[in-house]
Amino acid sequence: MLVNLLSGDRPRSRMLTLVLVAILVGLAFAPFLFPGTRSLETAARICIFIVLVASYDLMLGYSGIVSFAHTMFFGIGAYGVALASTHMGRGFDALLTGTVAGALVAALLALIIGLFSLRVRAIFFAMITLAVASAVAVLVSQLSGLTGGEDGLNYRIPRALTPAFKFADGSFLGVRMNGKLLNYYLIFIASFVLFLLLLRIVNSPFGRVLQAIRENDFRAESIGYRVVLYRTVATCISAAVAAIAGSLFAIWLRYVGPDTTLSFEIMIDILLMVVIGGMGTMYGAVIGATLFVIAQNYLQNLMGVAAETVSAVPLLPDLLNPDRWLLWLGVLFVLSVYFFPSGVVGRLRGTS
Amino acid sequence: MSIAPEHVPKMETASLGERLAPHAPLLLVPVLMILGFLSITNTSSWLTLTVSGLAMGMMIFIMASGLTLVFGLMDVINFGHGAFVSVGAFIGVTILFALGGMTEQPSILLNLLAVLVAVTGAMAGTAIMGWAFERVIVKPVYGAHLKQILVTMGGLIIVEQLIHVVWGPDEIFLTRPETLKGAVTFAGAAIEKYRLLAVAIGLVLFLVMRWTLKSTKIGLIVRAGVENGEMVEALGYRLRLVFIAVFVAGSALAGLGGVMWGLYQEVVTAHMGQQIMILVFIVVIIGGLGSVEGCFIGALLVGLMQNYTAFLEPKLALVSNIGLMVAILMWRPQGMMPVVKAK
Numbered sequence: 001m002l003v004n005l006l007s008g009d010r011p012r013s014r015m016l017t018l019v020l021v022a023i024l025v026g027l028a029f030a031p032f033l034f035p036g037t038r039s040l041e042t043a044a045r046i047c048i049f050i051v052l053v054a055s056y057d058l059m060l061g062y063s064g065i066v067s068f069a070h071t072m073f074f075g076i077g078a079y080g081v082a083l084a085s086t087h088m089g090r091g092f093d094a095l096l097t098g099t100v101a102g103a104l105v106a107a108l109l110a111l112i113i114g115l116f117s118l119r120v121r122a123i124f125f126a127m128i129t130l131a132v133a134s135a136v137a138v139l140v141s142q143l144s145g146l147t148g149g150e151d152g153l154n155y156r157i158p159r160a161l162t163p164a165f166k167f168a169d170g171s172f173l174g175v176r177m178n179g180k181l182l183n184y185y186l187i188f189i190a191s192f193v194l195f196l197l198l199l200r201i202v203n204s205p206f207g208r209v210l211q212a213i214r215e216n217d218f219r220a221e222s223i224g225y226r227v228v229l230y231r232t233v234a235t236c237i238s239a240a241v242a243a244i245a246g247s248l249f250a251i252w253l254r255y256v257g258p259d260t261t262l263s264f265e266i267m268i269d270i271l272l273m274v275v276i277g278g279m280g281t282m283y284g285a286v287i288g289a290t291l292f293v294i295a296q297n298y299l300q301n302l303m304g305v306a307a308e309t310v311s312a313v314p315l316l317p318d319l320l321n322p323d324r325w326l327l328w329l330g331v332l333f334v335l336s337v338y339f340f341p342s343g344v345v346g347r348l349r350g351t352s
Numbered sequence: 353m354s355i356a357p358e359h360v361p362k363m364e365t366a367s368l369g370e371r372l373a374p375h376a377p378l379l380l381v382p383v384l385m386i387l388g389f390l391s392i393t394n395t396s397s398w399l400t401l402t403v404s405g406l407a408m409g410m411m412i413f414i415m416a417s418g419l420t421l422v423f424g425l426m427d428v429i430n431f432g433h434g435a436f437v438s439v440g441a442f443i444g445v446t447i448l449f450a451l452g453g454m455t456e457q458p459s460i461l462l463n464l465l466a467v468l469v470a471v472t473g474a475m476a477g478t479a480i481m482g483w484a485f486e487r488v489i490v491k492p493v494y495g496a497h498l499k500q501i502l503v504t505m506g507g508l509i510i511v512e513q514l515i516h517v518v519w520g521p522d523e524i525f526l527t528r529p530e531t532l533k534g535a536v537t538f539a540g541a542a543i544e545k546y547r548l549l550a551v552a553i554g555l556v557l558f559l560v561m562r563w564t565l566k567s568t569k570i571g572l573i574v575r576a577g578v579e580n581g582e583m584v585e586a587l588g589y590r591l592r593l594v595f596i597a598v599f600v601a602g603s604a605l606a607g608l609g610g611v612m613w614g615l616y617q618e619v620v621t622a623h624m625g626q627q628i629m630i631l632v633f634i635v636v637i638i639g640g641l642g643s644v645e646g647c648f649i650g651a652l653l654v655g656l657m658q659n660y661t662a663f664l665e666p667k668l669a670l671v672s673n674i675g676l677m678v679a680i681l682m683w684r685p686q687g688m689m690p691v692v693k694a695k
Contacts, residue, residue: 066501116681123429126501127633131677134630135670142667264626268509275502318517327513334506337499338492 005196007203011283016348020283023290027188031181032173038297044184046293047191048249053273054198054285055241061280062202063234064214065118069129070270072136073110073239075261077102077246079140079147082256085155092158099247103240110239114232137262152257161186161251187248194241199282201237210234211280265326269296272329275336278343287344300325377688381652388660399541401659407547409655410554411616415609416632416639416647417561418602424578424642424691426595428490429497432504433606433632434625435485435511436478440607441614441624442519444474445526455529463529467615474611475604481511482603486596508626515622523621526614550612557605558648565644574598578642578691631658634673638680640687649688 003010011017026033030043052074059065080102081095088094113132117124140147147153159165165179175181201207213220213227221227250256260266269292277288300322307320318324340347385402392398419433447470448455454466489507493499527533528546535542565571577584577591585591606625613628614620635654639646654673661672680688 060498064498066498116678119685123497123501124637126429126431127637128677131630131634132674134627135674138670139667268505271502271505323521324513324517326509327517330506330509330513334489334503334510337502337506341499 007196007200009199009203009282011349013349016283016345019348020286023286030188031175031184035175040180040184042293042297044187044252046290047187048245048252049270049273049289049293050286051191051194051198051248052242052245053270053277053289054195054282055238055245056270057274057277057279057282057285058198058202058210058234058241059238060274061278061284062207062214063210063231064217065231065235066126067129067235067238068126068264068267069110069113069133069136070238070242071262071264071267072129072133073106073242074246074249074266075136075140075256075258076106076109077243077248078250078256078261079153079246080105080243081247081250082153082155083146085157086153090156090158095157095247095251098250099244102243102247106239106243107236110235111232114235118228118231118235133262133267134264137258137264140262141258148257150258152255152260154255157183157251157254162254183252187252190244190248194244195282195286198241202282206230206233214280268326268329272333275333275341276343278345278347279341281342281345284343284345291344296325374689377646377649380688381649381656384653384656384660388656391664392660396539396541397663399539400543401663402656403541403543403551404547405656405659406652407550407554407616407655408658409652410551410558411609411612412628412631412635412655413554413648413651414557414612415606415628416635416651417644418598418605419632420636420639420642420644420647421574421578421598422595422602423636425574425581425591425598426494427497428494428599429500430490430504431501431629432485432489432507432511433602434627434629435508436482436603436606436625437610437613437628438515438620438622438625439481439511440474440478440610441620442515442524442610442622443477443607444470444611445524445614445620446519447473448526448529458530460531463531466529467532467611471608471611474607478607478610479600479604482600482606483596485603486599490599512622512626519622523619525619527618528615532615546615550616553612561644570594570597630670631673634677638677638687640684640690642691643687643689646687646689 011020027043027047031040034040034043052070056067056070059067059070077099081098084094084098084101088097109132113125113128117128141150143149144151159179160167161179161183163178163180165182166177167179167182168177171177202210209220209225209230212223213225213230217227220230246261249261253260273288273292274285275288276291277286278284303320303322303325307317307322310316310320319327336343342349388402389395389398392401415433415437419430422428422430448466451466451469454462457463485507489503490500493503532546532549535544536548537543563571565575573584573589573591573594577589577594581591609628610620610625613624617624631654635647635650637650638653639648639650653676657672657676658669662669665672684690
């Protein structure tokens, strides 16, 4: 049953299993284990980023395609929900319409980009997605009539998902039974299902072909698989899942803006999460996203403290400034691509 | 049993059409200019836009040429190329500030000298940096595209952050040297002097590069290496050294492009390299990876397109270039002037 649920893809390491179970339990009971707005915010973010990173891994790790447009798909999903909620009024139908429309648009766009670039050379894909993603980001911030421009959009989600709604009196284990809790569990369950779905996809015959193509596309082509078709379909699935993750993010935040959904910084974050967790393993996405989001939320404070303690030394405070945290991530990123291409998961499995 | 047909060898020259077809992209630049003229209709604004489009195209060409050659020669795609643009701009600006006495005087000689010193400094700096980048970042990942893209992207992030550490987190505003400020009026159109200078530098650079590639021995080796690297190595040339030289030269050119771009925008930021790289990638793709001439034509097209649409419909400037790329890839999926690989 459990193995079936995981599509036969076991963690294959005791340590990894423990970590994964700890993360699952932590996320499943986050509102009770870690009370407080900030930790709930972190937990929801982790759920959403696990899906986003896992969908990116389907492209990068399993198909060997580098895309820089993943935040664009993420943003399309988020703006789908935002626009639907703005124009259709608050309600679950608006959320559903926005999510489905966002996923379809993302998949269609991925299909077009894929047909243009993957047909010729897989390396074109990286450059073309970079160009298209920045064009879309510029367009979104300029079409302020539709998208709210740089300010983004604030909109209302169904009352049942807001803190104002109470579905039971009193509190349970010190947690108030309000819509925020329901919202968190909506995010958690949707993310969990999406993750299992991705796990199913990569362990299906389709996923095997993708891995074959990644290892040797020429050979896969000669065996008779249509490489372009497989790569394009993988791209479309990945884009659609990323868009749904964006929709979840929009439902959680009740706000979308270019900075939170479309910026290139998020793209870099996704890349780091995939590489640190381990490319080509879905579990890597879980570990990478969890580690990264926690580090992002709590480690930056630590850097600030460190910068203050060495303030007497020249240059060091500048290097340890919390604003320079990307510098250290960049170093970590390059080092992990060189030395641990299979990431934390590969280390734990002892295969790297 | 039928008799085998008699063997009649004949020499046929390719028809005029066949011989001209590879050069067809050359026509695109005038065609785009005419289209721009038809949609703008005002001669003087068209002239201004065309000159600034050409200037922008030349600067993009300077930055893109190194990238496309590096790819053609060693199959290395460097996403960190933008880092050289930013670093070049920052070094150049620092030198220009230090030479404030020379840039503020209304003497064209002193001004140009200051710019020359800044450009030389920036090029030297980025050349050294390019060498280090090649050694540290690119060398361990030869032959693996996926890792190349990831690692060079990581390199770009690190360099951008180091710029913040060295030069501070804010953008730096600068003014052009005294004699390069202002505009000249020609046929009722105001044309900025600096843009004319940029066009001139770009054109000279293109001609020098073309001459180097077509008429010198090193150019011959580079062109042969792009077409069939293994063969060149079998003939006894150390293609690795040639490659490093091209990489360093490409980085230096990116630094030059960075200084020129900084003077054009009159502001430098750590992100500028990353932003300009988007146009550079479009240029490299539509030109055909590895082709310098395709890169030149592509850069002019992108520069003109950007300026025309920015005038007609400002919101669509970048989108129009994506459209241009899509149109060209539909026409020629490998880019305008694909490099024939003997593999």
